[in-house]
Amino acid sequence: MRLSRYFLPILREVPKEADIVSHRLMLRAGMIRQESAGIYAWLPLGLRVLNKICNIIREEQNRTGAVELLMPTIQSADLWRESGRYDDYGKEMLRIKDRHERDMLFGPTNEEMITEIVRGSIKSYKSLPLNLYHIQWKFRDEVRPRFGVYRSREFLMKDAYSFDLDAEGAKHSYNKMFVAYLRTFARMGLKAIPMVADTGPIGGNLSHEFIILASTGESEVFCHGDYLEMAPPPADVNFDDAAAIQQVVNDWTTLYAATEEKHDAATFAAIPAERQMAARGIEVGHIFYFGTKYSAPFNAKVLGPDGAEHLIHMGSYGIGPSRLVAAMIEASHDDAGIIWPDAVAPFQVGILNLKVGDSAVDAACADLYAKLTAAGVDVLYDDTDERAGSKFATADLIGLPWQILVGPKSLADGKVELKRRVDGSRELVTPAEAFERLKG
């Protein structure tokens, strides 16, 4: 993408309304724009990151055998009356009357709807196990929305729902999502630690939060330091092998890890002192097993191999991609701006033309841009007539992992500068070397 043809409204001033660093940086980097309190438009740069996150989530969900569908945003209140949650949910539910005065709502989650869909579609245990997920916008009418997309009213959520004949099958389904989440966050460059969690309004028997560490995190967490060195499960893990999947879960739940609410000081104290880690954390995923909590009121049953009807055992599994964009910035930034992990960077490479109009520089930039783009690399080519200092600042602010600085002086020696955003290191290389390094 040529920056001269892109829409990247950079703010040079620090926005006053933003209380946390991710919100400030997302506004400054032209990733989002507030349209109403707690409601944001995703500008092109922000949308690219959001889509990359969604695609990683999708690939890892699919790897487990989960199947994607898409439920609507607007739901009937009757559905929520069936589960009894219509009255339980307070003012955070955005309630709507349509033109016929029917009670509707903007879905904050989809346990009810997916249970209705499965109830109406599946009759036999032979159709199970089943895991259905969607990635859809949801609404939670926060009383005082703040912190940008970290806690917005309209937010994107990947929510998966598993359906099994019995508790044992449901445990396997739960474990599959547990393992998928480990892989998902690792692929995004995040160290996410699973911690036993309260089940809250979703309800249920078993729940884990996945927490990343960030000095600006919302809550205090306590864990064994070895978590930070554990390798995620490999891509070829066999999700059908219940014992193998259980083993991965065991490996990741044996060491101590707890949020503030679940913290047990005595157990923590038993960890060798140099391995005790107390830090701030951000929740980036939450998984639940809740048995028949929803299948019972919805009477969602299947015929079992015994010829009898069985209530379906369910779980749900959430990751909020829009919130995750902000969480990643909280965990990875410096004074100059965002530092994206490569896998979710809006563009992997920036080419900075430091003297637009200089024919050698223009030609070298155009050549690198064409070659890298043809190689499938996402490149942002800064071909604008801004001064060099402004181009450096923009590339760092928006967090491009690799930046190729092309100026007349180095180019006269046949070189360009290759800069790594994460540590600011620079290296003089030939354009051909730069291409070889970055072509992926």
Place this chain on the structure above:
Amino acid sequence: MRLSRYFLPILREVPKEADIVSHRLMLRAGMIRQESAGIYAWLPLGLRVLNKICNIIREEQNRTGAVELLMPTIQSADLWRESGRYDDYGKEMLRIKDRHERDMLFGPTNEEMITEIVRGSIKSYKSLPLNLYHIQWKFRDEVRPRFGVYRSREFLMKDAYSFDLDAEGAKHSYNKMFVAYLRTFARMGLKAIPMVADTGPIGGNLSHEFIILASTGESEVFCHGDYLEMAPPPADVNFDDAAAIQQVVNDWTTLYAATEEKHDAATFAAIPAERQMAARGIEVGHIFYFGTKYSAPFNAKVLGPDGAEHLIHMGSYGIGPSRLVAAMIEASHDDAGIIWPDAVAPFQVGILNLKVGDSAVDAACADLYAKLTAAGVDVLYDDTDERAGSKFATADLIGLPWQILVGPKSLADGKVELKRRVDGSRELVTPAEAFERLKG
């Protein structure tokens, strides 16, 4: 995808509530499920088609230089008061009060919001031309929703908005979208004919509808028969070349084509009789140039090269992907079910295992499935224990363009049957030949 692990709730009965063939077939094929009046969940098969359509749209929008962003579904009423449309829009606008009693609405379109975004972000003509688009769910509270996703209340829309310094630039932007739409529909296997249209509630000076012919179409259209033989513009058309793009538009607007409202019987009669075509049509796209209709109330201006402020000239360009799924079925089906054009088929190939448990058949199917999948072909492998007749019916109902029938008898001769959905033709080939033909 193995069908035994998929979620494809086929209905054997014709649903009573469905009045038109696309609605019946989408329900029967397990593509959608109604959640409320005019509100549908997209089941996995339907979502695959919807995503393929969106990706073609996206590629052709990007080819013109349009840039994707994503605006929220919920908008502030104040935005619509600025344009004066809040009161104009009747009961079809889904109006909402949030917990603070602020007037909000579920966006039916985004002229207001995008104008606000551009007004707040762009100061100079140097940032123009600009075309921003998004693909987002919208809501239109129809009084009596019917016809499934052909005319649903919650529907998906690609809406693009162009911004130019003056009318001449805006015409070029309009023409780019005109050409992109020709390519978009052609890639989907559709013959879409541009027809001069009324501008309706969007307003403006210039507008074209893109109409496909279908015997079940909603309105009568009249055009020169040569339209059906015209080739779409090539992929390497230079969108920056205003004259070349104008020429394509001229080529596609010289011959007579008109909807009922715009029909001129005398002009039509002047067409050679054997070239006169009167048929039923379905609108699949609509483009508008409306100058300063929105930039004026929003005071959206840029500094021109003359140093003076100029109101931005705008256009908007819509395609409804969810409606398009239904329109394509209206235009392409038979008694057995849907006939997908290859480019949007949920799976290109079905493998029908006609004797599950027969080790030779199982092995041949598994081998073809693995090879085609590895070659990047979307394959649905029917490995269920349904009887053969039911598998044939399902594959035809859901419209798989190519079907490989693998049974013990042919396989003993080293052959499988390759069936083409569009004409039902079958051919005995070796599995290796089938792979060569379908690997893409």
